[in-house]
Amino acid sequence: MPLIKDGQFVADSWTVLEDEAEIPPNGDVIVSLERYISEVDVLVRRVGRVGVALENTADPEEIAPHLSDIDLISLTFPAFTDGRAYSQARQLRHHLGYGGELRATGSVLADQAGFLTQVGFDTFEVPSGQSIDVWNTASGSVTLAYQRGYEGSRKTRDKLQTSPAPQLTPDCAAVAGQTVPA
Amino acid sequence: MYRYDEFDTTFVRQRVDQFRDQVNRRVSGDLTEEQFRPLRLMNGLYLQLHAYMLRVAIPYGTLNARQMRQLAFIADEYDKGYGHFTTRQNIQFNWPKLPDVPDILEHLADVEMHAIQTSGNCIRNVTADQWAGATADEFEDPRPYAELMRQWSSLHPEFSFLPRKFKIAVTGAAADRAAIAYHDIGLRLKRNAAGETGFEVMVGGGMGRTPMLGATVRDWLQKEELLAYLEAIMRVYNLHGRRDNKYKARIKILVHELGAEEFTRQVEDEYARIDAPRIMPPPQELTRIKTYFAPPAYEELADQSPELARRMNENTDFAQWVDRNVVAHKQAGYAIVNISLKPVGGVPGDASAAQMRAVADLAEDKSLDEIRVTHEQNLVLPHVRKADLYEVWQSLKAHDLADANIGLATDIIACPGLDYCALATARSIPISQDISRRLGDITRQRDVGDLKIKISGCINACGHHHAGHIGILGLEKRGEEYYQITLGGSGDENASIGEIIGPGFSSETVTDAVETIVDTYVGLRQDGETFLDAYRRVGPDPFKEAVYATH
Ligand code: SF4
Numbered sequence: 001m002p003l004i005k006d007g008q009f010v011a012d013s014w015t016v017l018e019d020e021a022e023i024p025p026n027g028d029v030i031v032s033l034e035r036y037i038s039e040v041d042v043l044v045r046r047v048g049r050v051g052v053a054l055e056n057t058a059d060p061e062e063i064a065p066h067l068s069d070i071d072l073i074s075l076t077f078p079a080f081t082d083g084r085a086y087s088q089a090r091q092l093r094h095h096l097g098y099g100g101e102l103r104a105t106g107s108v109l110a111d112q113a114g115f116l117t118q119v120g121f122d123t124f125e126v127p128s129g130q131s132i133d134v135w136n137t138a139s140g141s142v143t144l145a146y147q148r149g150y151e152g153s154r155k156t157r158d159k160l161q162t163s164p165a166p167q168l169t170p171d172c173a174a175v176a177g178q179t180v181p182a
Numbered sequence: 183m184y185r186y187d188e189f190d191t192t193f194v195r196q197r198v199d200q201f202r203d204q205v206n207r208r209v210s211g212d213l214t215e216e217q218f219r220p221l222r223l224m225n226g227l228y229l230q231l232h233a234y235m236l237r238v239a240i241p242y243g244t245l246n247a248r249q250m251r252q253l254a255f256i257a258d259e260y261d262k263g264y265g266h267f268t269t270r271q272n273i274q275f276n277w278p279k280l281p282d283v284p285d286i287l288e289h290l291a292d293v294e295m296h297a298i299q300t301s302g303n304c305i306r307n308v309t310a311d312q313w314a315g316a317t318a319d320e321f322e323d324p325r326p327y328a329e330l331m332r333q334w335s336s337l338h339p340e341f342s343f344l345p346r347k348f349k350i351a352v353t354g355a356a357a358d359r360a361a362i363a364y365h366d367i368g369l370r371l372k373r374n375a376a377g378e379t380g381f382e383v384m385v386g387g388g389m390g391r392t393p394m395l396g397a398t399v400r401d402w403l404q405k406e407e408l409l410a411y412l413e414a415i416m417r418v419y420n421l422h423g424r425r426d427n428k429y430k431a432r433i434k435i436l437v438h439e440l441g442a443e444e445f446t447r448q449v450e451d452e453y454a455r456i457d458a459p460r461i462m463p464p465p466q467e468l469t470r471i472k473t474y475f476a477p478p479a480y481e482e483l484a485d486q487s488p489e490l491a492r493r494m495n496e497n498t499d500f501a502q503w504v505d506r507n508v509v510a511h512k513q514a515g516y517a518i519v520n521i522s523l524k525p526v527g528g529v530p531g532d533a534s535a536a537q538m539r540a541v542a543d544l545a546e547d548k549s550l551d552e553i554r555v556t557h558e559q560n561l562v563l564p565h566v567r568k569a570d571l572y573e574v575w576q577s578l579k580a581h582d583l584a585d586a587n588i589g590l591a592t593d594i595i596a597c598p599g600l601d602y603c604a605l606a607t608a609r610s611i612p613i614s615q616d617i618s619r620r621l622g623d624i625t626r627q628r629d630v631g632d633l634k635i636k637i638s639g640c641i642n643a644c645g646h647h648h649a650g651h652i653g654i655l656g657l658e659k660r661g662e663e664y665y666q667i668t669l670g671g672s673g674d675e676n677a678s679i680g681e682i683i684g685p686g687f688s689s690e691t692v693t694d695a696v697e698t699i700v701d702t703y704v705g706l707r708q709d710g711e712t713f714l715d716a717y718r719r720v721g722p723d724p725f726k727e728a729v730y731a732t733h
Contacts, residue, residue: 080217080220080343081220081303081343082343082425083340083341083342083343083344083420084420084421084425086339086340086341086342086343086420087340087417087420087421088421090340090417091417094455094456094457095455109217111204111221114337114339115337115339115340115342116339118339118340119339119340134207134212137203138200138203141196141199141200141203142193142196142197142200142337143192143196144189144192144193144196145337145339146193146333146334146336146337147334147338147339147340147461148460148461148462148463149457149460149461150339150340152339157189157467158464158467160188160189
């Protein structure tokens with residue numbers, strides 16, 4: 001699957017390991033949560049990085065003790081209307097302070113790009129055929145966000161310094177203790 | 183009223199451009215209908231039985247004259263000269279063409295309006311008490327918080343793909359006109375012993391096939407904590423709400439299956455982990471919003487108007503209209519005027535472009551440029567001088583807007599039903615018209631008194647039949663429409679869910695049944711007892727006996 005990072009297609013160094021597959025001695029591998037937990041000793045001692053794929057029903061809390069050993073977490077969207085992974089991402093970034101790569105997989109469409117970035121995803125596995133221009137247009141089409149405390153480059157009102165003072169009607173101004181220029 | 187600043191304006195314009203791009207990609211075939219569907223739904227665009235339908239948000243039901251005129255313009259230009267006000271304080275246009283929709287959104291943006299999240303599995307338009315800021319029974323004006331929530335919920339990065347739609351209502355008054363117990367989240371501003379105001383938070387109310395009243399998860403929430411606490415509720419729901427069955431996906435089912443106590447525990451746990459100061463707006467932001475809702479420029483007036491008293495003496499029709507449609511304002515010398523969109527035999531909630539313009543003119547001249555839309559599908563002029571009431575009434579009369587039936591039997595709520603809606607199992611508008619004609623005699627209506635009849639065209643309950651004193655649900659069996667009647671529902675501060683009285687009625691007999699129920703009430707009521715009071719006293723039996731004996 002093509003991988004997008006920072007608005008460009010990038011090479012993917014990671015291999016997804018099926019649960020039955022043998023663990024290679026080196027290279028970057030993504031394993032399931034179950035496998036990670038049961039074979040953590042082997043996984044952390046090999047050469048190469050380890051990533052974990054979480055089902056969207058998993059509680060991120062389950063990998064909390066291991067986060068410092070994990071370089072990538074992939075979260076999945078079985079359908080693009082199934083939004084559980086947005087909250088998982090938020091919990092990983094915010095509650096658990098996870099700072100590694102956060103990858104979105106599954107049904108990942110251009111129109112979600114902005115939201116995904118805001119909750120803390122930084123790489124996106126997209127369906128083949130996805131045009132990078134359409135992706136970038138869709139993800140950059142809204143540059144503002146009302147929600148404070150989310151990630152990404154969308155500006156909140158507090159950061160948009162150009163915002164002028166509200167235009168007050170005389171009666172409003174009187175209540176607010178301000179005067180209105182005639 | 184709230185006014186957009188540069189931030190809001192840019193945001194809404196960007197959203198229009200984004201949607202224009204999505205429409206173009208759909209038209210060019212880059213997006214399949216399946217991919218486009220959730221995108222158009224996030225912008226209020228439905229595919230109905232005959233055509234597209236665009237639902238425009240009227241945030242917490244507030245409009246000014248300029249906005250109302252723009253809605254009239256859209257009705258003329260893109261619909262057939264009508265707009266349909268809904269039970270969620272929105273307006274729907276029934277015949278837009280897909281390529282025109284971005285232009286319509288552009289026209290809306292010109293007057294600081296949008297269609298963001300009026301459909302789809304996201305946080306919908308926040309609704310509020312339609313008399314907010316004007317009513318005498320208010321602890322605090324809920325509109326600044328409704329506006330805060332409108333902003334916070336708009337294109338929310340985390341909560342735009344929820345298990346199901348999500349509705350929030352807020353009131354700041356003792357009497358609940360926003361039906362908060364029937365919402366996914368219901369917020370009530372109340373006052374504590376120390377004189378401070380805070381929120382009571384209810385979660386898990388709803389209509390649909392499993393009607394439920396919300397459970398209080400927080401009896402007292404500091405106002406500043408509102409958004410952070412909402413985030414906790416939404417996150418628990420987003421992660422754990424059911425996605426395997428559309429009919430079990432609302433938050434009410436999650437609350438029910440976990441139990442209110444366990445649900446509350448999960449919300450509080452989540453809340454404890456949230457970095458609230460990062461999420462909450464700085465204090466100056468709430469002040470900024472509140473400034474817009476400062477009281478308008480009232481004149482200092484005597485509370486009584488001799489002019490009004492004289493006119494009421496001279497003209498019975500006017501006096502009856504004042505009696506039913508005009509209610510107390512908190513400002514001396516002012517009144518709240520309710521405009522009925524329920525002419526006898528009409529389509530509930532429909533207004534012609536000419537009527538919209540007439541209301542806009544009146545708002546500008548006589549109501550400090552404010553209009554409200556109610557969840558009962560009527561309009562309100564919230565700030566009218568008592569001395570102007572007669573003139574206002576005359577203007578309304580000239581546009582067939584002076585029906586004196588607010589809260590009476592013909593003030594019926596009905597969803598679009600089979601005449602428009604793709605999900606409908608039965609017609610609801612013709613039934614409402616039929617009942618309205620049958621009970622329409624104004625003397626009889628006034629004698630019957632307060633009565634809420636609510637009609638839905640399918641189990642989804644958009645016509646709020648569960649909350650009707652008399653609720654009617656249109657169903658279908660073997661190609662035949664039939665109508666189930668419930669009694670005793672209420673959406674006010676003593677909310678209750680109506681109970682089914684027995685087998686359904688055909689479209690020919692349902693009006694007879696309703697009339698029998700009304701007559702039965704008239705026969706058994708005690709002094710001053712309303713329909714709902716009487717029903718709560720005697721229960722369903724006398725009504726059942728009467729209805730099933732005669733039909
Ligand atoms: S209740 Fe049913 S028929 Fe009526 S508007 Fe809702 S979905 Fe359509």
